[in-house]
Amino acid sequence: MTKNKLVLLDGNSLAYRAFFALPLLTNDKGIHTNAVYGFTLMLQKILEDEKPTHLLVAFDAGKTTFRHETFQEYKGGRQKTPPELSEQFPYIRKLLKAYGIREYELPNYEADDIIGTFSKQSEQQGDTVIIVSGDKDLTQLASNTTSVYITKKGLTDLEVYTPEHVKEKYGLTPQQIIDMKGLMGDSSDNIPGVPGVGEKTAIKLLVEYQSVENVLENIDSISGAKLKERLTENKEQAIMSKQLATIETNAPIEINMEDLQYSGANEDDVIDIWKELSFNSLLEKSEYVQESQPIEEISYEIVSSLTKDLLEKEMAIHIEMYDEHYHSAEILGFGLTGERQSYFITPDILSSSPDLKEWLESSDTKKLAVDSKATIAALHRLGIDVKGITFDFILASYIANPGISSADLQSLAQEFQYRNINSEDQVYGKGAKKAIPSQTDLADHVIRKTYMVWQLKDAIQAKLRENNQYELYAELELPLALILGDMEAEGIKVDRKTLVDLGEELTRRISEVEEKINTLAGEKVNSNSPKQLGVLLFEKLGLPVLKKTKTGYSTAADVLEKLEGQHEIIAPILLYRQLVKLNSTYIEGLLKEIGTDEKIHTRYQQALTQTGRLSSIQPNLQNIPIRLEEGRKIRKAFIPSQKDWVLFAADYSQIELRVLAHMSGDASLIEAFQQDMDVHTKTAMDVFHVSQEDVTSEMRRAAKAVNFGIVYGISDYGLSQNLSITRKEAAEFIERYLETFPGVKQYMHDIVQDAKQKGYVQTIMNRRRYLPDITSSNFNLRNFAERTAMNTPIQGSAADIIKKAMIDMDHRLKAENLQAKMLLQVHDELILEAPKEELELLQKLVPEVMEHAVKLNVPLKVDAAFGNTWYETK
Incomplete structure (x- = not known):
């Protein structure tokens, strides 16, 4: 008789692991997808490597379990799930359905208990069991027939815990993992343990006395007065902690092994959800191609x-x-x-x-x-x-x-x-x-x-x-x-030599920065090798390890940015990477795109985003980096197509915030724009209750982050990442902002209620975005829809305005019989070229057209400039 192979996945744990292992990703609809994408990669690897006959993904049913009856503060202090992750759980469940994988949750129990119950039942039947989780608590279930795969810092790198591996790693049996937790506690689950007893002490005690109970019975034999005192004072707490850490293996589950039989994915459904979430790399690797549908004939x-x-x-x-x-x-x-x-x-x-x-x-x-x-x-x-x-x-x-x-x-x-x-x-x-x-x-x-x-x-x-x-x-x-x-057919002229010269200058600059890195390191370092950098930073220089990957230490940008103040080598490493990317992506990339007419002809995707914004591809001219001076210099290569012509740039100032002021009717925001104040300074003054003179650069930076964060539907998690503050501080800041601008707070409430009645939101020009999940009983889906309802009308109206301005501009240039032409649209900016003799008229005409494209409750403001290159227009 063929034995079964049961794979049990800890759904919540793996989703969290995927979310925090990958940067925030979104598809073209603005849905966050990093957790679903990471979960998919893990799932694909498990299916490919293990080929299970039976499969289950277990989820936690809620915040309260039977353990809370024993200890009310169990798992207390855990931060609220980021909404960027919450909104992805419905898609993970949808993915599982497409894969034909059974999921299960049980009220009053945790996913661990479902996994524990199924693993013990299967062991008794002689089946092979594989458990996959990011939670080492589950290693207590390892046995001769059950292996526990624990995710490491990456996604698909798994550490396999068998009884032998547990013994090798801790000197304990899998069952003693529970005793270890009883003694040392577990901060992630808020299991108290015995204060002052860490992992080493707990292991030492268990090697000698085997269990928590035996340790407590032999306190007099234990050396160390302080340790004796702690064990004596916390006997009951140690026993309780062991109970909390013990996975239930006899939960009242209502499904059986037959329900978990795995017969494979529905490929059509998998492809559909990959398309929906824009998992293009997975789609490209998939060999699956739909069969042609039988459709009626058409004569031609x-x-x-x-x-x-x-x-x-x-x-x-x-x-x-x-x-x-x-x-x-x-x-x-x-x-x-x-x-x-x-x-x-x-x-x-x-x-x-x-x-x-x-x-x-x-x-x-x-x-x-x-x-x-x-x-x-x-x-x-x-x-x-x-x-x-x-x-x-x-x-x-x-x-x-x-x-x-x-x-x-x-x-x-x-x-x-x-x-x-x-x-x-x-x-x-x-x-x-x-x-x-x-x-x-x-x-x-x-x-x-x-x-x-x-x-x-x-x-x-x-x-x-x-x-x-x-x-x-x-x-x-x-x-x-x-x-x-x-505009696409016209293209924009590029000076090839300028790009080549910039490339050579960047190459020299890269060499200089590389030399500086080697000097600070005291050895020759391959700055392109994350592995070598990891060893240098975290072993030789002893910097704190913030994140690991399957190949070692993470040296990702977000990690290095957090370490920047701790060693002078970090700044040149970050600069080196930026310069290398500038050279490869922009210098070399743009050189490949120059046509025989010495111009670049980008393509605008007009029917892509749900907000109505244009996007530019092949190449993307809306994304040339301007934070670094080396990046800004790339714009020097963009020049007029004719002699004695200039480039002319006109940029809307803070258009989305002006739209927010108009739509919300908030008196304070409207006042700031009507009086032509710096809106971020005004926000800082109002939120921090200080005078204009007392607004610090940090206050203004925080105000700017929350101003734009409101426009883009930011959460406390998102703001905390932007400002490097705690989620609690971010939440308090957002709350203070909304109290300071009651019109904005009322707008956000009203737009959600309106969306619930209509099923959609719209821009000032009636562009709609349908939100079918706005009344969903699923909190996560509803929460995402509500945030989308708040920010889409703002972003979409800003997109409408610049589109209207482009049409008005085209009409006006023709009506004035000007030679000036529009060449590019870069978000809120228009780039034109024109003969110098038309400049005086353009300086009046272009801002006038753009500022009068629509009428708002606050003035639209346009900053205009010209020059012999795009660089000079800034």
Whole structure:
């Protein structure tokens, strides 16, 4: 008879371990994902290495257990779970369901007790048991058939505790781990033990006397008057502590081994949640590709020539490319769908048909695009200046529901109950298997896209009108797409030599800093080796170990930043890393992106974020670091495209805080902006109750952190990390802030209540974000939705304002017949280029347009500057 192999996972412990082992990560919807991601990595490794026949993840059912009847302060003093972790538990449970893994919790008991009960039952049946946790208390369950895997500082590095390993490590049996806890206590669980007795003393006593009871019976034989006194005074506490530390192995669980049989994951569901949480690295490694769905046939013609009589007054169009980088991707074909028929056109016909070119360039014919910006850019490469785009499927769908990924046309279509289209992966394959399909399959795929647009246009536009969002779509997002298309096509000129020179300067600077590190270390150090740095910092220099990884000591940036004041070598190590990243990511990265026209053509993702903000990719020009002077210098390479022209930059000042003042109506915030005060100084004055002269730099820094923290829905945990203070201090600071600004506090309350009634929040231009979890009975889901309700209208309205400003700017530049052009949008900043003779007018026109884009209860303020390089505009 084949024996079972049961794997028991401590759900809460592993989730905590994953959360604190990884930096805070979010997906494109703003959901924190680091705990789920880390949990997934651990789960994948366990499944791969252990291949269990039975599997269970045990969770704690609540804060109170039977142990609290013995000791009310059991686990007292534990900090509240960070909301950034709490909101991830529902996704961990959703992940487990996708993997087909049973989870279980039992009121009045801990996960440990469920694990202990199942492990003992399985032992008695002769099964192999593997327990995985971050809690060493569970090592008491180790036996000849049960191994306890304890996570180390990393995620997938596990220390295996068998009876032999427990003996080797502690000189005790697994059962004596309970006695050790009875004597020394456990601060993490608030088990008191015997005050003054540490691990070494406890082990020494147990090696001689075997158990807590025997120790207490032989107090007279124990040497050391102070130790005798402590044991005598705390007899009952020691016995109680042992009871608290003892895992229950006979809990009244209501499921059995048959319920834990593991037959594998539902791959469709796993892929879906990986997509939802943007686990792209896992998706790329997965060999799983969905089978094509049986969908209805659509008639079309593959035409070898296209004449005017085939073209209609209104048609859906789509240009198919092999990848998403439409400025350079291979063009595979073109599709059209009208009232009468659909046509697929090969690239050679597309670029050589005068009738089609005339039709595309006419403003009198209406074009319905899948993605207008990509279409404009790709056709521009073929010498076609497309006009008359009146519908953009991706933009319209995005506005209707920004929570659906715009990269997945299949999901967008399904929002409108349309299932007559396959995904890109189904047609092209994934990873190493990706390939261009046959012409017939390609044509079918392209026509399905244009047919989908033709079929869904009216329904989507009707929904936008019903939601009072048609104006947002037709007057903001669609015109902006055409402007962004022009900006991308125009590109921004880059001086290659400046970048090369900066690279050489950085290389020299890196060598200097490296030499300084070697001098301070007293030896040659490979600064790129975390292992060597770990040995140097924590063994040779004796700095305190804050975190470990599976390969040794952690030398991550957050660790080094906390150690910065403790040794002068830390600052140059941090600087070295920053300089190396600047050189590789930005200098070398930007050099690769310069085109034959000596320009960089970034791509703006307009239908990505749920707040409406634009993002820039390939390359990301919104993320060039400016904190270090070496990073700021990179902007010296960005120059005007013509002689005697300049770059002109205009930046909204504290736009999100101004939106907060407008939306909250808080009198103090409004006063600060109306009087043109420094809002962070004003906040510090009000929160700390000091005069302007008494505001210190630390006070202003704290005020700035909480000002922006409110905008971004920060928690006490998040603020504590930003300011390096305790969570308690952070919570008190947030509370003082809200008491100081009652309008903000009332806004936060009202917006949540409004969201609960409507199911969504919206910006000043009616951009919606749906929050289905705002009324969830699950606290964690509801808490995340509430914080999202508070910050989305602020961030989204700021995004609306700069988009409106860009459209107004485009109109105004054309109306004034100026040569000036918009080149870049970098969050709250616009970068233009213009001839010097237009400067005087631009200095008045640009701030005027931006400051009057919308009317708020507080003035919008714009700072403008110009120069021969982007660097000089700051």
